[in-house]
Amino acid sequence: MKMNLRHYLRAINAENIKEWKIELTYRVDFIRGLFEPLFYVLPAILYGMAIVGGRYSENLEKLTGTGNLITYTVIGYVFMGFLETAVWGMGFALRKEQWYGTIEQVFAAPVPRWVYVMGMALHSTMHQGLIIIMQSVVIYFIFGLVLDISGILPSLLIIGIMMISLYGLGILLSSLVLIFKEGWIISEILYSFMIIVTPIAYPLAVLPSILQKISMYMPTTYGISTIRHFLIGESLGFSVFDAVLRLLAIGVLWVIFGLFIFNIVDRRVRNKGELGTY
Template identity: 55%
Template sequence: MNRLRIWWSKLRHYAGAVWAENIKEWKLELTYKADFARGLIDPVVYLLPYLLYGVALVGGRSSENLQRLVGTSDIITFITLGYVFIGFLNMALWAMGFSLRKEQFYGTLESVFAAPVPRWVFTMGMSLHSILHQLLMIAVQIVFILAVFSIRINPLGLLPTLLVIALMLVALYGIGMFMASFTLIFKQGWLVSEALSSILMILTPIAYPLAVLPAFMQQAALFVPTTYGILTARHFLMGEKISFTLNDALLRLALLSLLWVAFGLLVFALIERQTRRAGTLSHY
């Protein structure tokens, strides 16, 4: 009973720390109001060229070739649903590392790391803020696309989609931890993010079906969590054909999550320890 109480108190403490980090990030973000407003427009601005390019190439909204490849012809909905996941991928590759970098820039990283919470709890708070931020961006995108292009999705597909996204986010947290580690050890950690981002953007079938990639890249794509997110989301929301069942997707994502989280935490712990040995934790 006593042990249970200790665990409960610890859980409450850690959950409070995660939430506080999220709130603090929102408050800091909202102090730069013009930048925040620009950030709300960005997702729409970046999405539009994809859509217009697709429509121009196909010669309309409906593509027979797309229908043949994935079982659905609506290129606008296809790209919009895929594009949503770029944000999630960017969140993992950039947001957490950038948050740590900001703490170094503010000079607050050591004060935060001196607190009695494991350091991964703090990064989890950063991750929560990034996810909520991303959801806000998606909401803006969806409202815009609904208003201008009217996307057609199956509302019954929302529940399994959210389930897959939730699991995908766990795996992305692992990737985020891994990427954030580079921020601690290399002051130009963004180079790694840039390289990995380029590779994952090609492997993730955002604006094209997986089938157009060479066979070895299709295999490689199956190790990227967002691939499952995109394919299953499009499967349930607009009927894209996929080569695996929902259970397969969940199982593979669970495995990927386990691997990425374990790998991310391990690398983060090792590098964070190394920076405390080298005395470079707060170096900017």
């Protein structure tokens, strides 16, 4: 029995399929999950429209180069979904196995730990993709979305590059929840912080200067701004090339850091006998 990359890829896919099968046994919850993000974005859109008296904001245009409030906000919230993939989908991958009671059996298999987390990442990304399609279709029919179609392909590339760093974050969080019984608190704090310093529903210009500086270290800032640049012509404070380079650099760093912490945590829980403890 040889374990090679092909087997690891098959294991990643098996993890993804397993999660889909389990998820689809809770059908009502699955359907609720598809529509849930709509209830986050709608209040933001409606509130914004009420304040500016329509879908166009002169001030937003002054700050970002684009004044379409609805498209600006929807892209931001769609993006927030990818952050959720990393923080909640991947972050709780191993906690879920603890909850199922299967983590020891899974960890007894000859597959590196990252394979399970990547399987969960694949599942979460596909799940999020489905939500994004749902969300976009519904909002298109209610409000109409004005996008530059030629910007879709480069946007997908930027999302792909940005996901590297979010996967690094997911690997890190998935290991931390093995140590901390209430690991969701760490995820919640990190998630809330990243939402504040990422230009999801507002431009960075409205943040205090210290938070603006911090946001420059967040992959989500480069990801979301560059995508808006491609889709709705947002003006950037940096070049696209610069954004790609920074996304790649942050991505590699976060993945290395995530794997490093993961290995330490793995050894710690196997030392303390806490692997199966929930």
